[in-house]
Each structure stands twice: as structure tokens, then as C-alpha cells.
Amino acid sequence: MPHPRSPSLLSPANYDNDAASLRSPSEQDSDSDDDEFLRHPRSTLELSQHDRSVLEDEDELEKLLTRTGPALGLRRIFSPNGSSVRIGKRERRRARREARLSRRERVSEEGELMYEMEEGLGDDDTSSLMSGSSMDLDGKEDYLYEPPSKPSWRRIVFVSAIIAILFLILFLGAYKASSTFRAVHPHVQPLLSNGTSLFAPTTILISLDGFRADFLDRGLTPALNSLIANGVSPQYMTPSFPSVTFPNHFTLVTGLYPESHGVVGNTFWDPDLDEAFFYTHPAASMQPKWWNAEPLWETAEKQGIKAGIHMWPGSEAHIGIVEPSYVDKYNGSEALPRKINRVLELLDLPGPEDESDLMPLRPQFIAAYVPDVDKDGHTYGPNSTEIRETISRADDLVAGIVAGLESRNLTNLVNIVVVSDHGMASTSTERLVQLDDEIDLRLVERIDGWPSRGLRPKQPENMEILEEQVARLGKKYADAVEVYTRETMPERYHFSNNDRIAPLWVIPRTGWAIVERPEFDVKKALETGEVYHPKGIHGYDHEHPLMRAIFIARGPAFPHEPNSRLEAFQNIEVYNILCDSLGIDPLPNNGTLRLPLNPVGLHSDEHAPPQVRPSDPPEPSSATITVGPSESTTAATEASSTTVTPSATSPAGNDDESTSWWGAITGKLEEFKEWAGELFSAEKDNHPQL
Structure with a gap:
């Protein structure tokens, strides 16, 4: 019967031929230490001091080998388990050390027990006992793994928000930086040089x-x-x-x-x-x-x-x-x-x-x-x-x-x-329309535009009344204004499809102006000779x-x-x-x-149309205006141009007069009268004292 302290009985190789090949070198080294322990048992205090020194040495070595710096902080932030990573090289080494200590303690306790028990046990029983002990020791590894804890939902939301914000900032920055480079130039001309620089x-x-x-x-x-x-x-x-x-x-x-x-x-x-x-x-x-x-x-x-x-x-x-x-x-x-x-x-x-x-x-x-x-x-x-x-x-x-x-x-x-x-x-002061004499402005909330006047009623029910008043104004001053609703505005104006356009309009004819008191009193100005300003206006047809x-x-x-x-x-x-x-x-x-x-x-071609020199102030028009589209504006436009030649054909029954010398002289006198009137009016505008 072998000696109770013989190492051959505790060696796994004696009852498992594959044990040696399945053990890692570190575990084999550990077994050698265990065998040495069995040959020369130590006290518990000595074992504890020895193990503590071993752990401290290995901890110092870990600190020297562990990488530190900003990357470590980032790994901790984005780690699902916070700053502790339990499944890694460092933890596996620590687990092996703890297993080694546990095995040594158990061997020291079981060694004496085995010595006492081996006297009454046979080889088969001893093998079974050691096999069970070996299984317990090997099974110890199963309890060293700790599953990772589930990450906190707050941490996930926070990290996701940070990532989203960073991505948005990068995207907007890239978009703004590249905005001037997203060009498609179908008509790009090559760079040209003036001799000193490229253009x-x-x-x-x-x-x-x-x-x-x-x-x-x-x-x-x-x-x-x-x-x-x-x-x-x-x-x-x-x-x-x-x-x-x-x-x-x-x-x-x-x-x-x-x-x-x-x-x-x-x-x-x-x-x-x-x-x-x-x-x-x-x-x-x-x-x-x-x-x-x-x-x-x-x-x-x-x-x-x-x-x-x-x-x-x-x-x-x-x-x-x-x-x-x-x-x-x-x-x-x-x-x-x-x-x-x-x-x-x-x-x-x-x-x-x-x-x-x-x-x-x-x-x-x-x-x-x-x-x-x-x-x-x-x-x-x-x-x-x-x-x-x-x-x-x-x-x-x-x-x-x-x-x-x-x-x-x-x-x-x-x-x-x-x-x-x-x-x-x-x-001219003679070409003014006093709007508040014709329209009840108490019914008007706002007046848009200048020189045209866009009327916005205070209440929807006021619209019908204002339309009637504007229609009367258009008939009374047919030579002076055009009047429209937004719906009846001439299509050529392209001035209806926007809510910023008032629903009712009084549009002065070229050379006329619309005024309201107290800005300008037309009747008083005509009596006193006051000159209307501004002396030049645009905004017409x-x-x-x-x-x-x-x-x-x-x-x-x-x-x-x-x-x-x-x-x-x-x-x-x-x-x-x-x-x-x-x-x-x-x-x-x-x-x-x-x-x-x-x-x-x-422009120099013989057949080129003659230059148009419009009459200013424009000649009066006899067209009639109603609330709605009208073609009379075109007639007024043509009548105001000095290039428009009067027809040579007179109304029926007047052919003799039109062809007689007296008719020709009368026509010349009328033309001279019109020219002199225009000249005097222009000089009067330039020199009010006249």
C-alpha cells in the first residue's frame, strides 16, 4: 500500500491519462507548487503571507502593464458595464489566482483528512474520493464568471443624445462649408486673362x-x-x-x-x-x-x-x-x-x-x-x-x-x-382727385399703395358699399382713374394672386394723383395757387x-x-x-x-420703328371706366404717344372739310395750340411763380 503522503495518489495523471495534456502550463505550475506543499506542509500564517505577497507583486505588475490616458476614460464611458469590465485578461488572471489559493487551502485541510481516511479506504474508494475532489476543484471555475449587468437606460439615452448632437453639428458644419461648392455651371466660360489677372x-x-x-x-x-x-x-x-x-x-x-x-x-x-x-x-x-x-x-x-x-x-x-x-x-x-x-x-x-x-x-x-x-x-x-x-x-x-x-x-x-x-x-394741381370727397373713408380700415390706392374695408359688410362708391368714382373721373376689385384686375397687370393685394383699387391714370385730406386739399390749392408735390410720379399702368x-x-x-x-x-x-x-x-x-x-x-436700320417720344403731361383720354377689366387703358396709352398719327379719313359727310385748305389750316392751328399748351404747362411746373 502506498505511503499516505505519496504525491502519486493525488496526481491526476495517475487516474487520468489525458489530464496532463489538458492542463495549461500555469495550472501545471500550480500543481507543482501543490506537490511541494504536500511534501513540506506550511502553517496557515505562512501560506497567507506568501499568497498576499504574490498578489501584491502581481497587482504591481498589472499597474505597470495597464494602459492609461484619455482613451481609458472613453472606454469606461462607452462600456455597457460602466468602468468595470469583468471579462478580460486582468480578471481572468485574478480568477486563476483566487482559484489557486482556494485549492491550496482545500489541499491543506483535506491533506490531513485524507491521511486519516486513507487508512480505512481502498484504492478504489480513494480514487473515487479524489475524483470527486478534482471535480469540485475544476467546478470552481464555473462560479468565477459574473454575467455583465444590464446597462442603465439613462446612460443609453445620454450617450445616444450626445452622439446625435455631435452628428448634427458635423452635418450642419459640412453642409455650410460645402454650400458654395455645390455648383452646376451649364454656361461656364473659361477663365480669361486681362494680362495681369484671371477673370x-x-x-x-x-x-x-x-x-x-x-x-x-x-x-x-x-x-x-x-x-x-x-x-x-x-x-x-x-x-x-x-x-x-x-x-x-x-x-x-x-x-x-x-x-x-x-x-x-x-x-x-x-x-x-x-x-x-x-x-x-x-x-x-x-x-x-x-x-x-x-x-x-x-x-x-x-x-x-x-x-x-x-x-x-x-x-x-x-x-x-x-x-x-x-x-x-x-x-x-x-x-x-x-x-x-x-x-x-x-x-x-x-x-x-x-x-x-x-x-x-x-x-x-x-x-x-x-x-x-x-x-x-x-x-x-x-x-x-x-x-x-x-x-x-x-x-x-x-x-x-x-x-x-x-x-x-x-x-x-x-x-x-x-x-x-x-x-x-x-x-399738376389740376390733375388731382380728392378721394375722401367720393369715398366714405370711415368704412376703410387701411389704404395701401401709392399713387394707386388699395382699399381694405373695416368690416366685410362694408365691401359692397365701397364697391358702389368706387364705381361711381370711376364714372365721374373716367379720364383720371381706373377702378377694379382684385378679381377684376386686368390679367396683364399680374396683380391679384396674393393676399397682400387689397380687395379694391383706385388706380390713377398717368399724370394724375389721388390725395386725401389733410395731406392735400385740392379745392383750397386751386384757390390759392398751391403747387402739388411731388412734381413727378410713377406707379401707373x-x-x-x-x-x-x-x-x-x-x-x-x-x-x-x-x-x-x-x-x-x-x-x-x-x-x-x-x-x-x-x-x-x-x-x-x-x-x-x-x-x-x-x-x-x-437700331440704325432704315426699317427700324421710330423712337417713341411720349407727351408729358399726357393728353387727356375720353375713355369710360367701370369696376372691372377694360380695354380703354390701351386706347389711353396709344393716345398719349406723339408717334400715333391721326387717321386721314374723317367721319362720313366731312370729307370736303378735311380736304379743304381751310381744314388744313385749322388742323395746324390746333396742333400749334396743343404744343403751346404743353410747353406752358411744363414751364409752369418748373417755375411755380409763373
């Missing part, structure tokens, strides 16, 4: 507010006439209704009718916002809520083209998510030479160095607004001596910009487009000759024969033309013209 497609847009088309025929505009001779233009451009500044300037840069872009007048009421728009109050008008379309400068910036905007109406309103690269605030007193310098300053900024340079400082679209002609036209009248000087100064501005292009060798590299928004008509504007273009985007003549068009077409000249995609709009333009001939 991408560049267009300068100049608006001469209130510059009537026939102002070009007064011998005061050599620079503008030179542009016409070397460029392309129609005889005139038709504004949009109403022919006032803010609606038409926004139409020029959106291609939309005022009813579509929302700026339906210089002053109007919005029933949804329950607020009024006043063009003279920038704090109210320069807010994006009024401007319901994307202007060209925003479209350009979104497509990677910088814009420099000098005082253009609406440019300070922060209309979209992308601002122009350069915006100059409105300053009505700025001298015209300063405007020339500002345009050329923008043009002199650093441009693209090569084809791959996507971030030049120089804007490719430059728009400048010039208010002087409009301002002096209101103050002195369109036929005054003062306005002649103002027209000449406006022409000098154009000449300065053209000279700046020539000195920089940019005449054939940069496009220049000159436009105006409307014309101007003379007024946009197709009237006195409301006609200008469009002149020259540059590489307009490779037409010099002095080319276009058919007259409305200003909704300008937006597409400007977009094509810059090589950007226009947004949907009401215009249809695209580059290249199709001239119908030259």
Missing part, C-alpha cells in the same frame, strides 16, 4: 432708378448711347405693375411678378402677419418675412459665385441662409463718384489664380443702385432743368465705370448691364410710354453685332439673362428669354 465670368449690373427710356434722346447721355452703339438693347423695357421701385427691383433679381415674390408695393399690408411694409422704414422693411423669393445674389453664392451688392433694395434683409459676400448699406446722400470707386474696388479684389482656385475674393456678380434720377424726378419733375443735370451726372457714372474697365483691359472680359426700374410722369425703362448690355456674354436691336420685353426677363451671363442655374421664374439673345436688327 471668371463677371457681370456688373447698374440700376438707374427712375430713368425713363426717352431720357436717352435728350442729348445728355453720351456714355449710355455709346453702350447702345457697341452693345445690344431694345428701344425700351417694360416694368412690372405697379411701376414703383421696390417691387421692380426685386423682380429684376428674381424674374418673378410682384404678386409672386410678395413685394407688391412700396407700402402694403399683410393680413397674415398683421403688419405693414414701409419702404422708408428699414427696421420694418429689411426683414426676410417680406421677401418671399430667392434673389440672384443668394442663388449665385449657393453655386460658388461671390456677389457684391451696393445698396440694392432688399439686399440688407437677410433673405436666405446664404448672404452676399459684400453688402453696402443704403446711403441716399452718397456722391456718384464714390459709387464708381466702390464698383471698381470690388473688381480689383484678388481673383482666381488658376482653374483650381475656388475661393477668390473678387465677386463675379456686382450690383449697384443709383437713386439720383428718381429722387430729382420727384422733386423737380421729369421735364425740369434740374433733372437734365441729374441725367447727365448719371451718365457720368456709367462713363466712369466703363473707363475703369477699359483701363484694366476688361472691356471684352466683363459684362456690363444697365437697367432702370420705371419711368416718370409730370403732375406699366405699359404706358412714360413708364418705360431701359436695358443695355455689352460684354463677352453678348457677342452680338454692335448696335443690335432687340424686341421690347418686360423686366421679368432680366433675371435669366443675368444668370446665363454668370453661368449659373436660374430658379423657376416668369421669364422665358435665355442667352444668346436674338436681335431683330440694328
Whole structure:
């Protein structure tokens, strides 16, 4: 019988041939220590001290080998179990150490028990006992694994929110950073060199507010006439209704009718916002809520083209998510030479160095607004001596910009487009309608627009009464006004499909004005000789000759024969033309013209229609107006033009008189009388003392 302390009895190899191969080296080392313990048993105190020292040594080693730093904190934050990771190398080593200690303690306790029991046990019983002990020891490993605790829902929500916020910030930053690079340029021209710098497609847009088309025929505009001779233009451009500044300037840069872009007048009421728009109050008008379309400068910036905007109406309103690269605030007193310098300053900024340079400082679209002609036209009248000087100064501005292009060798590299928004008509105290003598204004909540008057009733039941009063007004002053509801507004006005348009309108005929007390008392003014101001007004029927504007273009985007003549068009077409000249995609709009333009001939052609020189003040009309659409406005428009030739055929029964010498003399006398009357009226407006 073997010795009770013989290690062969406790060795698993004696009863399991595969035991040695299934044990890891560390476990085999542990068994060697156990065998050594059986040969030389130690006291419990010694074992505890030994094990403690072993644990401390291994802990020190763990600290040296464990990585620390910010990554450790991130691992702890995103770990589902917080900062404790139970299933890892460190824990497995700790589990093995604990198992080794447990086995040693059990061996020390069972060793003596086995010594006592082996005397009464056979080999088979001993093997069974040791087999059971071995199974218990091996089974100890099952209790060392602790399943991970479920992560807290608060932690999951917090971490998810942090991730979502970070992703949103990154997305918005990337979107904003890339907004200027999402460009599709169907008409991009190659970079051109002026000898010192490269220029991408560049267009300068100049608006001469209130510059009537026939102002070009007064011998005061050599620079503008030179542009016409070397460029392309129609005889005139038709504004949009109403022919006032803010609606038409926004139409020029959106291609939309005022009813579509929302700026339906210089002053109007919005029933949804329950607020009024006043063009003279920038704090109210320069807010994006009024401007319901994307202007060209925003479209350009979104497509990677910088814009420099000098005082253009609406440019300070922060209309979209992308601002122009350069915006100059409105300053009505700025001298015209300063405007020339500002345009050329923008043009002199650093441009693209090569084809791959996507971030030049120089804007490719430059728009400048010039208010002087409009301002002096209101103050002195369109036929005054003062306005002649103002027209000449406006022409000098154009000449300065053209000279700046020539000195920089940019005449054939940069496009220049000159436009105006409307014309101007003379007024008179004799051509006024006292609205409050004809309409019960106590029934009116608000009056929109100027010089047209849009009436909003206080109560819905007041609408029928006001319609009757307006109809009577239209019949009484048939030569002076047109009257419409929003539903009966002429289709050519494109002025009905917007709630900002009042439900009832009194529209003065060209040269007339509508006034209310106490601003102006017509009867009193006629008795005292008081002169009505302003002496010049616009805002009338946009197709009237006195409301006609200008469009002149020259540059590489307009490779037409010099002095080319276009058919007259409305200003909704300008937006597409400007977009094509810059090589950007226009947004949907009401215009249809695209580059290249199709001239119908030259201005100098023998068969070209004669220039229209409208009578100002316009001749009276005998048309009758009712509340509803009327064709009489077209007749009035034609009658006011000096190019309209009277018919040579007289009514039946008067042929002899019309062909007689007396009839011819009478006709000449009537023509002279009309001419003298117009001349006297114009001089009276210019010199009230007369």
C-alpha cells in the first residue's frame, strides 16, 4: 500500500491519462507548487503571507502593464458595464489566482483528512474520493464568471443624445462649408486673362432708378448711347405693375411678378402677419418675412459665385441662409463718384489664380443702385432743368465705370448691364382727385399703395358699399382713374394672386394723383395757387410710354453685332439673362428669354420703328371706366404717344372739310395750340411763380 503522503495518489495523471495534456502550463505550475506543499506542509500564517505577497507583486505588475490616458476614460464611458469590465485578461488572471489559493487551502485541510481516511479506504474508494475532489476543484471555475449587468437606460439615452448632437453639428458644419461648392455651371466660360489677372465670368449690373427710356434722346447721355452703339438693347423695357421701385427691383433679381415674390408695393399690408411694409422704414422693411423669393445674389453664392451688392433694395434683409459676400448699406446722400470707386474696388479684389482656385475674393456678380434720377424726378419733375443735370451726372457714372474697365483691359472680359426700374410722369394741381370727397373713408380700415390706392374695408359688410362708391368714382373721373376689385384686375397687370393685394383699387391714370385730406386739399390749392408735390410720379399702368425703362448690355456674354436691336420685353426677363451671363442655374421664374439673345436688327436700320417720344403731361383720354377689366387703358396709352398719327379719313359727310385748305389750316392751328399748351404747362411746373 502506498505511503499516505505519496504525491502519486493525488496526481491526476495517475487516474487520468489525458489530464496532463489538458492542463495549461500555469495550472501545471500550480500543481507543482501543490506537490511541494504536500511534501513540506506550511502553517496557515505562512501560506497567507506568501499568497498576499504574490498578489501584491502581481497587482504591481498589472499597474505597470495597464494602459492609461484619455482613451481609458472613453472606454469606461462607452462600456455597457460602466468602468468595470469583468471579462478580460486582468480578471481572468485574478480568477486563476483566487482559484489557486482556494485549492491550496482545500489541499491543506483535506491533506490531513485524507491521511486519516486513507487508512480505512481502498484504492478504489480513494480514487473515487479524489475524483470527486478534482471535480469540485475544476467546478470552481464555473462560479468565477459574473454575467455583465444590464446597462442603465439613462446612460443609453445620454450617450445616444450626445452622439446625435455631435452628428448634427458635423452635418450642419459640412453642409455650410460645402454650400458654395455645390455648383452646376451649364454656361461656364473659361477663365480669361486681362494680362495681369484671371477673370471668371463677371457681370456688373447698374440700376438707374427712375430713368425713363426717352431720357436717352435728350442729348445728355453720351456714355449710355455709346453702350447702345457697341452693345445690344431694345428701344425700351417694360416694368412690372405697379411701376414703383421696390417691387421692380426685386423682380429684376428674381424674374418673378410682384404678386409672386410678395413685394407688391412700396407700402402694403399683410393680413397674415398683421403688419405693414414701409419702404422708408428699414427696421420694418429689411426683414426676410417680406421677401418671399430667392434673389440672384443668394442663388449665385449657393453655386460658388461671390456677389457684391451696393445698396440694392432688399439686399440688407437677410433673405436666405446664404448672404452676399459684400453688402453696402443704403446711403441716399452718397456722391456718384464714390459709387464708381466702390464698383471698381470690388473688381480689383484678388481673383482666381488658376482653374483650381475656388475661393477668390473678387465677386463675379456686382450690383449697384443709383437713386439720383428718381429722387430729382420727384422733386423737380421729369421735364425740369434740374433733372437734365441729374441725367447727365448719371451718365457720368456709367462713363466712369466703363473707363475703369477699359483701363484694366476688361472691356471684352466683363459684362456690363444697365437697367432702370420705371419711368416718370409730370403732375399738376389740376390733375388731382380728392378721394375722401367720393369715398366714405370711415368704412376703410387701411389704404395701401401709392399713387394707386388699395382699399381694405373695416368690416366685410362694408365691401359692397365701397364697391358702389368706387364705381361711381370711376364714372365721374373716367379720364383720371381706373377702378377694379382684385378679381377684376386686368390679367396683364399680374396683380391679384396674393393676399397682400387689397380687395379694391383706385388706380390713377398717368399724370394724375389721388390725395386725401389733410395731406392735400385740392379745392383750397386751386384757390390759392398751391403747387402739388411731388412734381413727378410713377406707379401707373406699366405699359404706358412714360413708364418705360431701359436695358443695355455689352460684354463677352453678348457677342452680338454692335448696335443690335432687340424686341421690347418686360423686366421679368432680366433675371435669366443675368444668370446665363454668370453661368449659373436660374430658379423657376416668369421669364422665358435665355442667352444668346436674338436681335431683330440694328437700331440704325432704315426699317427700324421710330423712337417713341411720349407727351408729358399726357393728353387727356375720353375713355369710360367701370369696376372691372377694360380695354380703354390701351386706347389711353396709344393716345398719349406723339408717334400715333391721326387717321386721314374723317367721319362720313366731312370729307370736303378735311380736304379743304381751310381744314388744313385749322388742323395746324390746333396742333400749334396743343404744343403751346404743353410747353406752358411744363414751364409752369418748373417755375411755380409763373
